[in-house]
Structures are given as C-alpha cells and as structure tokens.
Amino acid sequence: MSYTERLPRNRTYLMCPPEHFTVEYAINPWMDTTVTVDAGLALKQWEQLRTTLTGLGHVVHVLDPEPGLPDMVYSANGAFSVDGTVYGARFKYPQRTAEAVAHQAFYLAAESWKFVAPEQVNEGEGDFAYLPGAYGGIVLAGYGFRTDPAAHAEAQEVLGRPVISLRLVDPAFYHLDTALAALDDRHVTYYPGAFSPASQRVLAQLFPDAVLADREDAEAFGLNLVSDGRHVILNTEAVAMGHKVREAGYLPVHVDLSELKRGGGSVKCAVAELRA
Numbered sequence: 001m002s003y004t005e006r007l008p009r010n011r012t013y014l015m016c017p018p019e020h021f022t023v024e025y026a027i028n029p030w031m032d033t034t035v036t037v038d039a040g041l042a043l044k045q046w047e048q049l050r051t052t053l054t055g056l057g058h059v060v061h062v063l064d065p066e067p068g069l070p071d072m073v074y075s076a077n078g079a080f081s082v083d084g085t086v087y088g089a090r091f092k093y094p095q096r097t098a099e100a101v102a103h104q105a106f107y108l109a110a111e112s113w114k115f116v117a118p119e120q121v122n123e124g125e126g127d128f129a130y131l132p133g134a135y136g137g138i139v140l141a142g143y144g145f146r147t148d149p150a151a152h153a154e155a156q157e158v159l160g161r162p163v164i165s166l167r168l169v170d171p172a173f174y175h176l177d178t179a180l181a182a183l184d185d186r187h188v189t190y191y192p193g194a195f196s197p198a199s200q201r202v203l204a205q206l207f208p209d210a211v212l213a214d215r216e217d218a219e220a221f222g223l224n225l226v227s228d229g230r231h232v233i234l235n236t237e238a239v240a241m242g243h244k245v246r247e248a249g250y251l252p253v254h255v256d257l258s259e260l261k262r263g264g265g266s267v268k269c270a271v272a273e274l275r276a
C-alpha cells in the first residue's frame with residue numbers, strides 16, 4: 001500500500017516547550033550530566049516539531065513549563081488518555097514527581113476530561129500505547145524499568161480496555177515508547193530485542209504484520225515516533241527507520257531533536273496525544 005492510500009486522522013496533542021531544559025541529574029543511560037545542553041537549540045528544535053505537527057493539520061496545546069522541572073518537555077510521560085478518560089501519571093523518580101501535578105491541572109481545567117489519579121507508579125504514554133483498531137481497542141503497556149506492573153491492572157480498571165503487559169529488558173530502552181510505536185490504529189513497529197522472549201512471542205502473536213526494527217533503529221530513537229496514520233514523524237538520525245516505514249507505506253517526516261536525545265527522549269516523548 002502506498003502512503004497516498006493511507007488516511008491520516010486529525011489528532012490533538014499536548015507539548016511543553018523546553019524552556020527550563022537541562023541535564024542536571026541522570027535517571028536513564030542516555031543522560032550525561034557532564035555534557036552541556038544547548039537550551040536555545042533545544043527550543044528551536046522543539047518549535048520545529050510543533051510547527052511540523054500543526055502544518056500537518058493537527059491541534060497542539062501547550063503546557064506551561066515550570067522552572068526546576070527540566071524533563072517537563074517530555075510531555076508524553078504526564079498522563080495517558082483514552083476516549084475522554086485520563087489515567088494520571090505517578091513518576092518513579094522524585095525529580096519528576098511535580099510534573100504529574102501540572103498535567104493533572106491541565107486536564108482538570110479543561111473540565112471535559114474524566115481524570116483519575118493513579119495509586120501505582122506509571123509514566124503515562126512513556127509506557128502505555130493505545131491501538132483503537134486492534135482487537136476492538138487494546139492498550140499495550142511496558143514494565144521493567146519505570147512503570148509498576150500493578151499500574152497495568154489499574155489502567156485496565158480505569159480505562160475499561162484490555163491491557164497487554166510487555167516486559168522491557170534492556171535499560172537503554174527503559175520506556176515502551178523507545179521500543180515500540182503505533183503506526184496507525186492497528187499496526188505497530190517494534191524492536192524485539194528490547195522485550196523479554198515471552199513478550200516477544202506475545203507481540204508476534206498479536207501483530208504478525210508488524211514492521212520490525214533493529215537495535216540501530218532503536219538507538220537512533222527511530223521508534224520514538226508519532227504517526228497520524230499516514231505521516232510518521234521521527235528523529236533525523238533515524239534514517240534506516242525512515243526507509244522501513246516508507247516501505248511499509250507510510251510517509252516519513254524527519255525532525256532534528258538532537259538536544260532532546262541528551263535527556264533520553266525524542267519525538268514521541270515530547271508529544272502526548274489527547275484522546276477525547
């Protein structure tokens with residue numbers, strides 16, 4: 001299938017500008033506190049990502065950044081929404097705890113959302129992905145480094161969708177969204193080596209037609225992508241991954257997010273999808 005036959009679906013996203021972005025603590029293997037981040041460049045690259053999404057016709061809401069929360073730019077970690085219900089985040093590391101409060105305030109201010117505060121540790125869309133067209137609507141959920149597996153059961157109760165637990169085994173791919181992405185409502189791409197052998201079997205059973213990525217793709221943050229069903233927005237460095245998604249019939253759109261990679265994230269981490 002060519003990308004011209006694929007129908008994009010208009011999306012609504014939430015992003016947070018990296019106005020206070022630094023790497024001043026290290027909570028994942030990509031963070032190196034001895035390297036200085038170019039804050040100006042980070043902001044420019046973020047703006048480029050935002051205009052790429054709006055240029056494709058999507059709506060982007062902006063969350064106010066807060067001083068002292070350098071990771072707030074990774075807005076995908078702040079919550080997980082499905083059909084108007086929001087399962088709030090509860091961060092594993094204290095450095096990020098307050099971000100959940102800012103996200104909660106955003107949803108409560110809009111009033112139309114049903115916000116549910118979590119009891120279990122979970123990092124929002126970092127570890128949860130929703131596929132509305134697969135098996136009537138399923139949630140894929142990662143655990144092993146950040147999100148507690150107990151949060152998977154909690155999310156299932158809150159959202160009323162089957163949640164498939166997948167165990168992540170490689171610290172370089174500490175969130176589900178570094179190792180797996182939805183290409184559209186029912187197709188995924190993933191790097192098998194990031195998952196336990198049993199979870200690899202689960203993925204192969206559920207998604208026999210998945211686009212398989214390799215370690216190099218994952219290290220280039222090529223799986224940390226955002227797709228509207230036709231356009232696949234991914235990091236510039238992820239050249240080979242761009243070819244793979246094109247071969248699968250999607251249109252790759254590369255955006256340079258070199259500075260955000262220093263904090264351990266890329267396109268997907270910086271973009272939360274709001275599913276009303």
Ligand SMILES: CN(C)C(=N)NCCC[C@H](N)C(=O)O
Pocket residue numbers: 027028031071074076077096125126174175176177178224263264265266268269
């Ligand atoms: C899965 N990724 C890559 C994300 N969704 N978020 C990035 C979070 C980065 C932050 N320094 C942290 O380690 O929490």
